[in-house]
Amino acid sequence: MPRPVVALAGGVGAARFLEGLVQVVPPEEITAIVNTGDDRDFFGLRVCPDLDIVTYTLAGIVNRETGWGFRDDSFHCIDALGRLRDDTWFALGDRDLATHIQRSARLREGATLSRVTAEIAEAFGVAVELLPMTEELAPTRVVRRDGSVADFEEYLVRDGAPADVREVDLSAAARAAPAPGLLEALEAAETLLICPSNPVVSIGTILAIPGVRARLEARRSAVAISPIIGGRPVKGPADRLLPSLGVEVSALGVAELYRTLASGIVIDRADAALAPEIEALGLAVRIEDTLMRDSKIAANLAAAALALAGTRA
């Protein structure tokens, strides 16, 4: 059954926002459509970074310092694996590995990623519906100026997110079928939110899934929260990726990206001066404290986004 609030979500920023959202909307009324463009097989284990970050955060077990993985996890397995192979650059904690082992086992048994994601969320007591954007592996690729191509996590983690990005290749997402129920969820939602996630490699990937952008543009009612504060991303490599699309690294640049599908945007107090220019794009603007240092700020931010969406106070 479609849920009234649907949010497009990436990783850490989205997870923190959703942590606020569940304080002002019952989690049973929320669907998060989660980016899977960063998903990758490591040594035969399917790792879904954004799904896991959102799950662990909503379950209250995330490592709050890094934003990913289990709190107080150990890394004995990946360390031992380093004796056996040389591609152990992605830090996978021992407890975290259980999730990847289980997901990989279920996928091999023939379960869909949606099904497995729901099972894992249930096991962790997460009541928000987490919907992967697609059941397929649809890796985002980063093309560097030297012509080399890497999967997103290779670019981000292995290579350290260098600033020489020529192009972000979302063609895999553009060829992927939306997860069952995804387009229906977008159509039936009373409120559409775009979490404060990377507009290129998190939200952009979801928007690249066939039918998603069209559904959002047809309604043009989404409310976005800018992930850029004072011209810099809170976390992640947006400042090195937005320029590749000719987009300014600012709340205004984000508003320009979303202008055809959003009716409003929440921006940080630090960016208040940009409000007139954003309003000139046809977007309603709300100015808030958007740096989610704690879950109270996140709840306030969620309430502000809902108020801007006009459906809840």
Place this chain on the structure above:
Amino acid sequence: MPRPVVALAGGVGAARFLEGLVQVVPPEEITAIVNTGDDRDFFGLRVCPDLDIVTYTLAGIVNRETGWGFRDDSFHCIDALGRLRDDTWFALGDRDLATHIQRSARLREGATLSRVTAEIAEAFGVAVELLPMTEELAPTRVVRRDGSVADFEEYLVRDGAPADVREVDLSAAARAAPAPGLLEALEAAETLLICPSNPVVSIGTILAIPGVRARLEARRSAVAISPIIGGRPVKGPADRLLPSLGVEVSALGVAELYRTLASGIVIDRADAALAPEIEALGLAVRIEDTLMRDSKIAANLAAAALALAGTRA
């Protein structure tokens, strides 16, 4: 190139014996043919208990108290997995898991078990050649009196090795192709040893591989070390499995099992009184301290076995 000393091996008893053997023969001259009847996929990970016990023991990293797994390993992953599924009864340590992840990844890439086993042994600095008895999954099954059938590790670990065994089913091994080079190794060996391992589910499984028993019987020169001391196995469920074959749980019972393929057997001082009866079967007997409490005793035992085989003093 075939190696001069070839030993049939199971788990803990074999590993400790091999630890002694490498003190009296250069490890580069030894091939251990290892039972894989206990191998099993757990959550998509191929676990090979006997290969790992032998590898870890020869690498000097085994947990000496349990005889299996890494010394000082943690169990965070398997504990976390217990939240996601209910079949986490096989204790897999975090560092140990790296071996299974690597093996499973390489098998899926198309590598043979022999190849992967050699790679892992090399990574652990093990110079003894470890040859799985077959490249195939050939699970030993235990049939209980109530008619229920379990894989060996299910019987041993999950069910606690109850004494109601009706039959040990080695038909999978009997249908499996010997690993490449295995029969040649048996033919070319100067010395053939049968480690002090379970005669039914460790050595019996290897003997069930097509061609193995015939090669050993054609030579009838193997020297066995009895895994039974004073009518009881040092470790494992031999006392609950031998009766299912109508075999007495004693060094004499073991000698009877091996009489067609061995020329001699090393038995414990505790069983000295059985020597005349064993000799009456046509086997040379050597009486030694066979309880390998330390590696010096293991080395003495290995030297005694080689002496009995007549090739080395």
